[in-house]
Amino acid sequence: MSLVNLHQVHKFYGDHHVLKGIDLDIKAGEVVSIIGKSGSGKSTLLRCINGLEHYQEGGITVDGKEVTTEDIQVRRLALSVGMIFQNFNLFPHMTVGENVMLAPTIVLKKSKAEAETTARAMLEKVGLAEKFDSFPEKLSGGQQQRVAIARALAMSPKVLLCDEITSALDPELVGEVLKVLEQLAKEGITLVLVTHEMNFARDVGSRVVFMHQGKVWEQGDPKTILSNPQTDELKQFMGAVL
Amino acid sequence: MLYFSDLLQYSDVFLSGLKTTVELTVLTTILGVALGTACATIRQYGNRASQRVVSVYVELIRNTPFIVQLFFIFFGLPAIGMMLSPWEASMIALTINLGAYSTEIIRAGLASISKGQIEAAKVLGLNFRQTLTRVIFVPAFEKIYPALTSQCIIVMLGSAVISQISVQDLTYAANLVQSRNFRAFESYLVTALMYLGLSILLRFAFNALGKRLFAYRTAD
Numbered sequence: 001m002s003l004v005n006l007h008q009v010h011k012f013y014g015d016h017h018v019l020k021g022i023d024l025d026i027k028a029g030e031v032v033s034i035i036g037k038s039g040s041g042k043s044t045l046l047r048c049i050n051g052l053e054h055y056q057e058g059g060i061t062v063d064g065k066e067v068t069t070e071d072i073q074v075r076r077l078a079l080s081v082g083m084i085f086q087n088f089n090l091f092p093h094m095t096v097g098e099n100v101m102l103a104p105t106i107v108l109k110k111s112k113a114e115a116e117t118t119a120r121a122m123l124e125k126v127g128l129a130e131k132f133d134s135f136p137e138k139l140s141g142g143q144q145q146r147v148a149i150a151r152a153l154a155m156s157p158k159v160l161l162c163d164e165i166t167s168a169l170d171p172e173l174v175g176e177v178l179k180v181l182e183q184l185a186k187e188g189i190t191l192v193l194v195t196h197e198m199n200f201a202r203d204v205g206s207r208v209v210f211m212h213q214g215k216v217w218e219q220g221d222p223k224t225i226l227s228n229p230q231t232d233e234l235k236q237f238m239g240a241v242l
Numbered sequence: 243m244l245y246f247s248d249l250l251q252y253s254d255v256f257l258s259g260l261k262t263t264v265e266l267t268v269l270t271t272i273l274g275v276a277l278g279t280a281c282a283t284i285r286q287y288g289n290r291a292s293q294r295v296v297s298v299y300v301e302l303i304r305n306t307p308f309i310v311q312l313f314f315i316f317f318g319l320p321a322i323g324m325m326l327s328p329w330e331a332s333m334i335a336l337t338i339n340l341g342a343y344s345t346e347i348i349r350a351g352l353a354s355i356s357k358g359q360i361e362a363a364k365v366l367g368l369n370f371r372q373t374l375t376r377v378i379f380v381p382a383f384e385k386i387y388p389a390l391t392s393q394c395i396i397v398m399l400g401s402a403v404i405s406q407i408s409v410q411d412l413t414y415a416a417n418l419v420q421s422r423n424f425r426a427f428e429s430y431l432v433t434a435l436m437y438l439g440l441s442i443l444l445r446f447a448f449n450a451l452g453k454r455l456f457a458y459r460t461a462d
């Protein structure tokens with residue numbers, strides 16, 4: 001059964017046609033890597049899936065329910081779609097623990113004790129249990145990003161969207177974040193990630209989607225598509241990143 | 243010769259004036275900052291029409307003298323049936339004045355919060371009110387805290403003007419005393435020192451509050 005479905009999605013910023021009829025079907029448990037040049041519409045695609053951006057034509061459903069940007073919809077969506085950003089976006093005035101507990105307590109109305117138990121478990125999962133009482137600015141970028149992952153996981157999302165979540169990190173910190181993602185993938189969480197990490201896409205991903213000029217240009221099994229690209233555009237792109 | 247001892251018999255007058263000034267300052271600081279917070283939120287996140295209304299208010303207040311605002315409220319409003327006591331008129335005038343100046347200051351704080359913070363709250367399912375109170379306000383106020391507290395002190399000092407409509411504040415006390423004993427030098431010097439003391443006290447209070455509110459900055 002499909003968890004995320006996009007049907008002929010068109011998105012414009014004013015006159016600028018950014019998504020030109022996207023069809024995409026993602027099943028539960030898939031790890032989908034979206035690759036493509038800057039400006040090809042990767043972030044926009046993710047932001048349409050979780051209702052952060054409005055789209056003009058077509059339809060998107062998550063878990064069978066239609067996605068719109070109506071505020072209430074975004075909030076309901078938040079329960080099934082988690083998102084991690086390039087810049088972590090942890091709340092600086094809250095401890096790590098408070099960051100993770102915030103949404104479960106005020107959105108899911110969990111008790112503080114229950115939220116804390118979940119928060120500790122999620123932080124354990126990303127290997128940061130001991131940072132519960134630290135403030136974000138005292139952590140390295142890699143640690144902050146892992147907290148952001150724990151924060152999203154605490155809402156038990158059905159699908160996790162990641163937009164270049166290792167791009168702002170120093171090279172030596174990328175690995176620890178990818179390791180967490182790999183672990184999540186093994187546990188069967190559905191991941192949709194915009195990434196430049198081709199090794200990760202190849203070794204962990206179940207599918208690669210190559211976007212070009214606002215379209216899904218080519219997609220398929222990572223090993224096949226990355227070692228044997230069919231279109232000139234993907235060949236060119238592969239040449240540029242390698 | 244200076245005769246500070248001549249002031250002693252008027253110490254009750256000074257103390258009661260001081261009390262009035264302190265009371266008005268505390269009240270108008272709280273109300274004014276609350277008003278400024280509400281207006282800044284509208285200015286930053288509201289719809290076009292409500293933004294326009296706030297802009298008109300802010301510009302109106304920031305481009306007219308405080309004493310004229312005060313006189314308008316106290317002497318002008320009765321013409322349309324609003325009779326206010328001097329104390330009430332002063333309270334309203336000071337609140338409106340601080341509200342306008344703090345709107346601009348607080349708005350700068352709100353503007354400093356990145357779109358990413360707001361989106362992070364949104365994708366976690368927080369509604370806008372929760373986002374404001376839980377995610378935006380603390381870091382926003384931290385950014386502009388020194389400017390905001392300075393403005394509160396400026397308004398406290400500016401409140402001296404309300405003695406003009408016979409509110410028996412600290413300045414009123416000074417006027418009264420020097421008109422009785424003709425010790426203008428001593429009266430105003432003592433009064434100035436009392437205002438200075440108040441300013442210093444307020445700064446201490448604001449700093450202590452700031453340390454608590456923004457504890458995360460100094461935490462280890």
Ligand SMILES: Nc1ncnc2c1ncn2[C@@H]1O[C@H](COP(=O)(O)OP(=O)(O)OP(=O)(O)O)[C@@H](O)[C@H]1O
Pocket residue numbers: 013016018036037038039040041042043044045
């Ligand atoms: N808020 C916006 N307003 C107007 N145009 C936008 C906006 N956001 C993105 N765009 C434009 O839409 C196009 C797609 O942007 P998008 O951010 O989705 O690309 P991307 O594939 O994520 O690129 P990158 O790899 O640089 O992150 C770009 O041409 C961009 O300039």
Ligand SMILES: [Mg+2]
Pocket residue numbers: 042043044163
């Ligand atoms: Mg992008």
